[in-house]
Amino acid sequence: LVETSYNRIKEVDDEVHAFLTLDEENAIEKARELDRETNKSNKLFGIPSGIKDNIVTKALRTTCGSQFLRNFEDPLYNATVVEKLNAENAVTIGKLNMDEFAMGSSNENSSYTPTRNPWNTDYVPGGSSGGSAAAVAAGEVLFSLGSDTGGSIRQPAAFCGVVGLKPTYGLVSRFGLVAFASSLDQIGPLTRSVEDNARVLEVIAGHDKMDSTSANVDIPEYTKSLTGDVKGLKIAVPKEYLAEGVNPEVREAVMRALKVYESLGATWEEVSLPHSKYAVATYYLISSSEASANLARFDGVRYGVRSENADNMMDMFKKSRSEGFGEEVKRRIMLGTFALSSGYYDAYYKKAQQVRTLIKNDFDKIFENYDVVIGPTTPTPAFKVGEKIDDPLTMYANDILTIPVNLAGVPGISVPCGLSEEGLPIGLQIIGKHFDEGTVYRTAHAFE
Numbered sequence: 341l342v343e344t345s346y347n348r349i350k351e352v353d354d355e356v357h358a359f360l361t362l363d364e365e366n367a368i369e370k371a372r373e374l375d376r377e378t379n380k381s382n383k384l385f386g387i388p389s390g391i392k393d394n395i396v397t398k399a400l401r402t403t404c405g406s407q408f409l410r411n412f413e414d415p416l417y418n419a420t421v422v423e424k425l426n427a428e429n430a431v432t433i434g435k436l437n438m439d440e441f442a443m444g445s446s447n448e449n450s451s452y453t454p455t456r457n458p459w460n461t462d463y464v465p466g467g468s469s470g471g472s473a474a475a476v477a478a479g480e481v482l483f484s485l486g487s488d489t490g491g492s493i494r495q496p497a498a499f500c501g502v503v504g505l506k507p508t509y510g511l512v513s514r515f516g517l518v519a520f521a522s523s524l525d526q527i528g529p530l531t532r533s534v535e536d537n538a539r540v541l542e543v544i545a546g547h548d549k550m551d552s553t554s555a556n557v558d559i560p561e562y563t564k565s566l567t568g569d570v571k572g573l574k575i576a577v578p579k580e581y582l583a584e585g586v587n588p589e590v591r592e593a594v595m596r597a598l599k600v601y602e603s604l605g606a607t608w609e610e611v612s613l614p615h616s617k618y619a620v621a622t623y624y625l626i627s628s629s630e631a632s633a634n635l636a637r638f639d640g641v642r643y644g645v646r647s648e649n650a651d652n653m654m655d656m657f658k659k660s661r662s663e664g665f666g667e668e669v670k671r672r673i674m675l676g677t678f679a680l681s682s683g684y685y686d687a688y689y690k691k692a693q694q695v696r697t698l699i700k701n702d703f704d705k706i707f708e709n710y711d712v713v714i715g716p717t718t719p720t721p722a723f724k725v726g727e728k729i730d731d732p733l734t735m736y737a738n739d740i741l742t743i744p745v746n747l748a749g750v751p752g753i754s755v756p757c758g759l760s761e762e763g764l765p766i767g768l769q770i771i772g773k774h775f776d777e778g779t780v781y782r783t784a785h786a787f788e
């Protein structure tokens with residue numbers, strides 16, 4: 341399997357550009373060792389996987405898609421999720437391309453090279469986990485890990501026609517995930533099927549004392565919830581999720597999916613998430629504020645590349661950051677620093693936190709009467725490379741349907757639900773109650 345994975349990468353990755361770093365020698369050696377193993381009972385025994393490049397891998401280069409970390413060749417430890425995959429004998433094939441520090445929706449903010457959509461390389465794969473989605477869609481690995489702060493697992497999964505889950509905030513340890521916005525970030529699996537997804541989540545979920553926001557909850561066997569039975573399931577469909585701005589082809593694909601659920605004995609009703617129209621503004625204030633604090637650690641001293649043109653220490657900080665970060669990252673740091681500055685804090689950051697609570701309350705209220713919320717993952721299928729990159733606000737608006745889920749902390753999955761006329765995948769988003777990944781998977785699997 342591991343050899344097949346590298347052969348496939350050699351065949352297609354010159355076009356797809358899903359990988360930033362490969363670990364071929366070590367992976368092949370590990371696979372040979374596993375071949376000699378007599379007890380092959382582990383959950384992910386010998387399964388080739390790819391890891392998004394903001395998840396730290398011991399002695400394997402971890403760049404976050406940034407020039408700042410192009411020389412971060414030798415991290416000293418593994419993220420908890422990587423330790424957990426290793427414990428089940430999954431094999432890491434390499435590190436996957438992404439928008440720099442996970443800021444972006446198209447992979448065009450990677451400071452290396454943009455990943456392309458394997459369905460049609462004129463189109464973006466989505467982002468920021470574009471490499472993670474493209475690698476699975478192109479058959480280069482059997483599963484990958486991504487991270488999702490405002491849609492970065494679900495949106496690329498939708499664009500590339502694979503299954504991607506953002507777990508409940510706190511379900512999966514963030515230890516070793518390079519922080520973008522700590523109150524929103526979650527790691528999750530991207531796979532070809534719902535069953536594979538549930539299997540990987542079973543392995544990576546669970547309490548971790550190294551992450552103070554990790555929840556101490558029992559991890560069920562998610563694969564056991566894949567019964568195919570959704571009789572009596574109560575589905576809420578927010579009218580804001582099918583409003584204008586959502587492409588008609590996407591709307592039709594979602595309506596077809598709802599018909600399938602009806603035929604399986606589920607019922608659906610239209611509901612409202614009245615505060616979702618504030619979600620994008622709220623998200624960009626909160627996530628940029630947190631990013632401005634988290635990215636302060638990149639100073640040219642502790643990590644990454646140090647500027648060679650500096651005369652003194654302050655100059656060195658300034659030049660290392662000016663040279664190391666790309667345009668989008670600088671934009672977010674400036675926005676976040678502004679929103680947190682005294683005099684503006686109450687008007688922007690504090691207000692955004694208050695609206696975040698309203699958005700969460702909208703979901704809580706719906707979940708008093710319904711089991712899941714269903715809508716599209718994205719307003720449109722994948723867009724063309726270059727189409728939105730010069731207009732950050734249009735790019736931000738693409739995340740309008742995924743962002744509320746992160747702000748509320750609830751789980752959400754994207755599953756393929758059809759193709760557009762141009763032959764590009766469309767994603768169906770299924771959102772569940774906190775820690776109710778079981779129902780999310782059951783609902784997704786019944787449709788698949």
Ligand code: GLN
Nearest residue numbers: 442443444489490491492
């Ligand atoms: N596209 C969003 C952003 O640019 C989401 C990114 C993410 O989820 N990491 O912030």
